[in-house]
Amino acid sequence: MSHQFSPADIQAVYRAIGERRDVRHFLPGAVDEAVLARLLAAAHQAPSVGMMQPWRFIRIRDAALRDSITALVEEERLATAEALGERGSEFMRLKVEGLRECGEVLVAALMDGRERHVFGRRTLPEMDLASVACAIQNMWLAARAEGLGMGWVSLFDPARLGALLGIPKGGKPVAVLCLGHVEAFYPKPMLEVEGWxxxxRLEDLVYLDRWDAPAPPAPPAE
Known part of the structure; x- marks a missing residue:
């Protein structure tokens, strides 16, 4: 018995992956509550090392709080431009967040008390972060299927954002997620469109048996 999806369903999965974009341009309008519930459920179905489920999502509804988060992001944007040196002015021309326009803002954070979870983390403690990233990717793909744009903003000081949101000691914010309606999805990732x-090439990143030993070329995608 085949466990394979139907051809149409397979194509839909690959389409969502191929058309997912880190969105920065949004149209006004709230995200439907039922859709948001589905997206959060998709995130919660992500794999996690040792079934620790380290993700926590904080929904930002207070306008003043959103403004405070936006201010933190702007501070880090300026600091990043300075750190980039000669590429700083080029970076400043990029739109790096959509916090002011998007319909919904969520902060994805790591739980506190993660040190007690040893299964799968004894030698790789960062697997908790990998698990949260899987949850975010689930949400991203589901959002694309629902016709909504999503952007991952990482320009902020984690300690200051954590204090602003009352995240307990040991917890840590890892992403500010902008979610909302879009006029169109970028034809390519925005940083490619902008020339950043x-x-x-995939073939430059896949090795065989040893680091930097090129793998045989894969057959062309159908």
Missing amino acids: AERA
């Missing part, structure tokens, strides 16, 4: 960087 290009996607690396």
Whole structure:
């Protein structure tokens, strides 16, 4: 018995992956509550090391709080531009967040008390962060399927954002997520469109048996 999805369902999965974008441009309008519930449920179905489920999502509804988060992001944007040196002015021309326009803001955070979870983390403690990233990716793909844009903002001081949101000691914010309606999805990742960087070739990143030993070329995608 085949466990494979139907051809249409398979294509839909790959379409969502291929058309997912880190969105920065939003249209006004609230996100439907039922849709948001589905997106959070998709995130919660992500794999996690040792079934620790380290993700916590804080929904930002207070306008003043959103403004405070936006101010933290702007401070870090300026600091990042300075750290980039000669590329700083180029970076400042990029739109790096959509906090003011998006319909919904969520903060994804790591839980506190993670040190008690040893299964799968004894030698790789960062697997808790990997688990949260899986949850965010689930939400991202589901949002694309629902026709909503989502952007991951990482320009903030974690300690200051954690204090602003009352995150307990040991917890840590890792992403500010902008979610909302869009006029269109970018044809390519925005940083490619803006000329900041290009996607690396897959064949340069896949090795065989040893680091930097090129793998045989894969057959062309159908």
